[in-house]
Amino acid sequence: MSGSRPSRSGIRRDLLLLAAGASVLYLVSLGARDLWQPNEPTYGQAVAEMSRGGGWLVPTVNGATFAEKPPLYFWAALVSARLLRGVGETSLRLPLAAAGAAGAILLYLMVLPYAGRGRARIAAALLATTEAWFWNSRAVQMDLLVAVSTLASVLAVLRVVDGGAPALRGWALGGLAAGLGFLAKGPVAWACPALVLLAYLGATRRLGAALGAAPLAGAAVAFAVPLPWASALLAAGQADFLREAILRQSATRYVRGFDHPGPWWYYLYYYWIDFAPWSWFAPLAARMAGRDEKERRLDLLAWLWLAAVLVFFSLSSSKRSAYMLPAAPAVAILASGLADRL
Numbered sequence: 001m002s003g004s005r006p007s008r009s010g011i012r013r014d015l016l017l018l019a020a021g022a023s024v025l026y027l028v029s030l031g032a033r034d035l036w037q038p039n040e041p042t043y044g045q046a047v048a049e050m051s052r053g054g055g056w057l058v059p060t061v062n063g064a065t066f067a068e069k070p071p072l073y074f075w076a077a078l079v080s081a082r083l084l085r086g087v088g089e090t091s092l093r094l095p096l097a098a099a100g101a102a103g104a105i106l107l108y109l110m111v112l113p114y115a116g117r118g119r120a121r122i123a124a125a126l127l128a129t130t131e132a133w134f135w136n137s138r139a140v141q142m143d144l145l146v147a148v149s150t151l152a153s154v155l156a157v158l159r160v161v162d163g164g165a166p167a168l169r170g171w172a173l174g175g176l177a178a179g180l181g182f183l184a185k186g187p188v189a190w191a192c193p194a195l196v197l198l199a200y201l202g203a204t205r206r207l208g209a210a211l212g213a214a215p216l217a218g219a220a221v222a223f224a225v226p227l228p229w230a231s232a233l234l235a236a237g238q239a240d241f242l243r244e245a246i247l248r249q250s251a252t253r254y255v256r257g258f259d260h261p262g263p264w265w266y267y268l269y270y271y272w273i274d275f276a277p278w279s280w281f282a283p284l285a286a287r288m289a290g291r292d293e294k295e296r297r298l299d300l301l302a303w304l305w306l307a308a309v310l311v312f313f314s315l316s317s318s319k320r321s322a323y324m325l326p327a328a329p330a331v332a333i334l335a336s337g338l339a340d341r342l
Contacts, residue, residue: 006117014117018108018124022101025128026137030097031090040092040140042066047077048087057232058241067244069142071229072183077140092140100137103148104128107329110155111336113163114298123329123336132274132321133328142185143322146192149181150326153193154305157218161201161209162297171218178218179225186250190222192326195312199304204297257317267310270321275331282306282334288341299337305330 035041046059046066059066059074076095077087084091108124127133136144153174160170174193181189201207209215233242253259272279285299309327313319 006112010117011112014108014121015105018105018121018128019101021125022104022128025134026097026100027094030093030138031088033089035089035092036139043073043077043140044087044089044092047074047081047092050074051078051081051087057229057236058238065241067241068249070183070186070226070245072180073140073142073145093138096140096144097137099144099148100128100133103133103144103151103329106148106151106155107332110151110158110329111298111333114294115337115340119295119336119340122339123332126278126335126339127329127332130274130278130328130332131276132325136322136325141322143325145184146181146189147325147328149177149184149189150192150196151329152177153181154196157193157197158301160214161206167212167214168217171214172221175218175221176225178222182222182226183229186246188250188254191312192309195308196301196305199308200301203300203304253318254316257319260318260320262319264314266319267314267321267324270324271310274321274324275328278331278335281338282331285334285337288337291337295337298333302330302333306334 035044042061045061049060049063050056054060056071056075056078059069059071073095077092080091080094081087084094104124104127107127108120111120111123128137133144133147136147156170156174156177159165160167178190178193181192198207198210201209230242230246233239275282285302288299291299306327309324309330313323316323
């Protein structure tokens with residue numbers, strides 16, 4: 001339950017414990033296995049070629065332009081390789097391990113003002129140990145970066161609409177997170193937090209909070225973050241790269257999927273697998289008793305979050321189980337309510 005205001009020392013202790021636990025989960029033996037098909041060897045080759053002087057703007061694989069993804073992961077992997085003095089399994093996966101840990105900490109901070117330290121700790125632990133979150137934190141996969149950016153963006157705006165934080169700063173931080181997500185995987189990183197927030201504000205009859213100068217500033221920041229990269233590509237005569245990475249690999253893939261086709265119920269099946277074991281406990285939250293108003297609002301947010309992401313990706317022509325990863329925090333929130341009471 002939400003209870004009294006938690007102490008700062010207690011929060012700091014929780015964050016340190018979460019960071020330590022995530023380090024054990026994600027960093028131990030991170031480079032012990034080789035790069036797995038289909039994606040890790042390709043992304044690793046792109047980082048290796050960039051590190052050998054291929055430049056930071058346009059990734060290449062075996063000398064050919066590789067335009068499937070925007071550059072955020074490749075930049076982070078290059079930094080990791082420099083810190084670890086070489087491109088290898090550990091350096092390639094380290095940015096994702098850090099992202100996975102950051103996501104658990106962000107979820108703790110999200111749940112804390114609604115339900116208190118106990119449930120916040122549980123929610124963070126459940127997210128960190130969710131099957132898909134755990135494995136994507138130990139592999140080279142861009143979807144985790146979208147999931148973390150979605151979580152950060154939603155958290156920043158919730159601090160405004162439910163927590164009374166300064167509107168301009170909160171929406172700007174939300175836009176910053178969405179902009180970084182765009183640099184990881186394109187427009188989907190804008191769509192996910194926008195759908196979650198619009199669903200929540202609509203359900204709580206506060207859609208007006210998405211209008212005005214502060215939300216407009218947040219949108220401007222989201223556009224501004226990837227703008228220097230896009231401008232540099234255009235200046236270098238790489239408009240085709242931009243069209244491939246942003247339009248064809250994102251918008252066109254969504255509307256007219258050219259690979260990974262699947263039926264409309266695809267994610268209703270993979271929900272139980274990818275979010276195991278906590279996916280099996282989350283539905284029980286629908287009839288959970290003993291919640292105060294703040295907890296009920298948190299659970300409403302989680303249900304809408306899960307539904308928004310599920311419907312959005314179910315409508316796409318292209319389907320992969322990893323696409324649903326932005327919904328993992330919602331599953332952890334719902335399951336944490338039951339676990340807190342047990």
